[in-house]
Structure formats: structure tokens, C-alpha cells
Amino acid sequence: MDILSLLGVILGFAALIGGNFLEGGSIQSLLNAPAAIIVIGGTLGAAMLQTPWLQMRRAFAIFPWVFNPPRNLFQDGLDRVVRWAMAARKEGLLGLETMAETEADHFAQKGLQLLVDGSEPESIRRVLETEMIVNEQRDLDAARFYESMGGYSPTIGIIGAVMGLIHVMRNLADPNELGPGIAIAFVATIYGVAFANLFLLPVANKIKTCIQSQSQYRELIIEGIIAIAEGENPRNIEVKLNGYLP
Template sequence: MDRLSIIGVVLALAALLGGSVLKGAGLAGLWSPAAFVIVILGTLAAILVQTPMSTFRRAMAIVRWVFQPPARDGKALVARIVDWSNVARRQGLLGLEVELDMLQDDFLRKGLQMVVDGSEPDAIRQTLEIELESHQHRDIAAAKVFEGMGIYAPTLGIIGAVLGLMSVMKNLADPGHLGHGIAAAFTATIYGIGSANLLLLPMAAKLKGVIAGQALDREMLIEGLIAIAQGENPRNIEARLSGYLH
């Protein structure tokens, strides 16, 4: 569980709600069904038009990474690769075959399978780098879904404010409702700018960071598997891969 993300969301809500109270607007002033429909549903509609279905589904699948990112343990991965290199030196590459059934990660299993099969190092690198790039491209596109929502939301907030002011202008003959109408109009702007800058854009940035971390681990794995295929000394492999941990 990512505590910083949870703390950030709590502080964002506290800043927004607390600021509304301290400024005298009150909590009730932040609620506007019309603004919610225009900004939230409008933003969702815009991103659905922009995004392919497969990318949107992937975005919904990885959104949990904001609060619960995939576990990463670079030291454990380096230790596992070094263990594999020791096994390969003692028993040959076929000695690693028993490890395949214990691997849950498809990328890791595919790479080790190529090593066991005796594939050339260049072929291993080319195959795994293509798959890595494909995975990374797919996940970055999914993260950009939230980035896109963060771009559209403020604009929809302005549209909501303009629509609200249009309603106010139609009722200029009733001064008693002008103040309330103007306040309700600007609520849409708060929804748009607040959701973008306190939630959507930070979510996109956090997801991109998680994806970059995963890519780094896989780059380290590729280097380790190629070193095993080339029969390098386990100590040299460990020294080389340790650079990724910094």
C-alpha cells in the first residue's frame, strides 16, 4: 500500500473542504448536481471518445497501482539471477528448466525459457526488448487516459461556469437569486480545476513512475539473462546488476 498516495488524497480533500469553510463558502457551497453532470460526466465522455476500448480497460485495470503498486524488490531479483547463474555454471543451462514452473511472471518465464533453449544472446535481447517496449507502450497509453481527463476537466469546468452565468443573466430581474446563481456557476470551475490538479494529473504521474520502475526491473532482468546465456561469472553479473539498484 502506497501511504504517500493515501496521505496526498486526504490532504487534497482537507485543503479543498477546509479552504471552502475558512473562506466562508461552507461545505454546501461545493455541492452542485449540475456542475457534477457537466464536469465529471463531460470529462468521462471526452476521454471515451479519445480512447480505444482496450486502452480504457487497461487504464481501469492499473488505476489501483496509484494506491497499491506492484511489489518491487530489486535486490531479490538480482539475488535470483545470481542463483540462476550459479546453477547454470554447475549444471548447464538445462539445469534451469526446473525453475520455469515456479515463475508467475510471463516476461520472466519467457526470458528464462529462451536461455534454457540455448537461444543466442542477441536473439534474447531483441525478443525481450520488443516485448518490454510493447508492455511499456500499452501501460503508458493507459496512464495517459488520466492525464487526458486532467486536461479536459478544467475546460469542462469553464463550460459549466459559462452555462451557470447564462442562467444568471436570464434572471437579472430577480436580484435575490443573483448571488446564489453566480456561486453555483463557479462551483463547476472548482470541480474541473480541483479534480484535474488534485487527483487526475497526480494519478497519471504516479502511474508513469510505477511503469518506469517496472521497465527498469525488466531491463535489469534482460541484462542478467543475457549474461547467464553468455556464461559470465556470477560475481561479475552481481556487480553489473547492482548498478540498477541505485
């Protein structure tokens, strides 16, 4: 669990509600079901309209990364690469076959299998880098689903406010209804702006950070496997890959 993400969400909305109280407002003044339906439904609908099904499904699949990001243990990855290098030095590349079969990381397993098959270093690099780039782009496209929602949300909030003002105008004959009516109308604007800036855009950026970290981890694996294929000394490989450590 990423405590920082959880605290960020709580602090952001707590500051909004707390500021409302300090100004003499109440929680009831911020609650408006029609405004919430307009903002949430309109934002989601607009984002769905521009997003292919597979991309949207991937966006929902990686949403948990915000609070439970993938664990890319760079030190553990470096240690594994060094173990592979030592095994290859002692037993040859065929000695990695057992390690490849038991490797839990699919990406690393693919690289080890290419080593065992005797592929050339440049061929291994092309295969692994292609897979890394394709996966990275797929996840970035999925993150843009939340980024697009963050762009639409404030505008949908303004639309909700205008719709509320239209209803207020119908009560111009009753001045007592104007003040509360206008206040309720602008709740939609608050929902739209707050939803975008306190949740959707931070979610998109947090997912992008996770994607970047994952790609860096895979770069470590690629460079390690290429170094093994080129017959480098395990100690030299370790020194070379230390630069990837946080």
C-alpha cells in the same frame, strides 16, 4: 497500500475544503449536483471519445497501481539472477529448466526458457526487449487516458460555469438571486480545476512512475539473463547488476 498516495488525495481535498471554511464558506456552498454531472460526465465522455476500447480497459485495469503499485523488488530480482547463474555454472543451461517451470514472473520465465532452448544472447535480448517495450508503450497509452481527462476537465468546468451564468441572467430582475446564482455557477469551475489537478493528473503521473519502475526491473532481468547466456561469473553478474538497486 501506498500510504503516500492516499494521504496526498486526502490532504489535497482537505486543504480545498479547509480553505473554504477559513474564508467563511460552508460545505453546502461547494455542493452542486448539476455541476458535478457536467464536469464528471463531460470529462469522461470526451476522454472516451478519443480512446480505443482496449486502451481504456487497460487504463481501468492499472488504476489500482495508484494506491497499490506493483512490487518490483530489485534486490530479490538480483538474488534470483545470481541463483540462476550459479545453477547454470554447476549444471549447465539445461539445469535452469526446472527453475523456468516454477518461475512466477512470466517475463523472467520467458527469458529462462530462451536460455534453456539455447538461443543466442542477441536473439534473447531482441525478444525480451521487444516484449518490454511493447508492454511499456501499452501501459503508457493507458496512462494517457487519465492525462487526457486532466486536460479536458478544467475546460468542461468553464462550460458548466457559463451554463450556470446563462440561468443567472434569466433572473436579472431579481437582484437577491444574482449573488447566490453566480456563486453556484462558478462551482463548476472549481470542480473542473480541482478534479484535474488534485486527482486526474497526479493519477496519470503516478501510473507513469510505476511503469518506469517496472521497465527498469525488467531491464535488470534482461541484463542478468544475457550475462548468464554469455557465461559470465555469478559474482561479476552480481556486481554488474548492483547499479539497478534503488
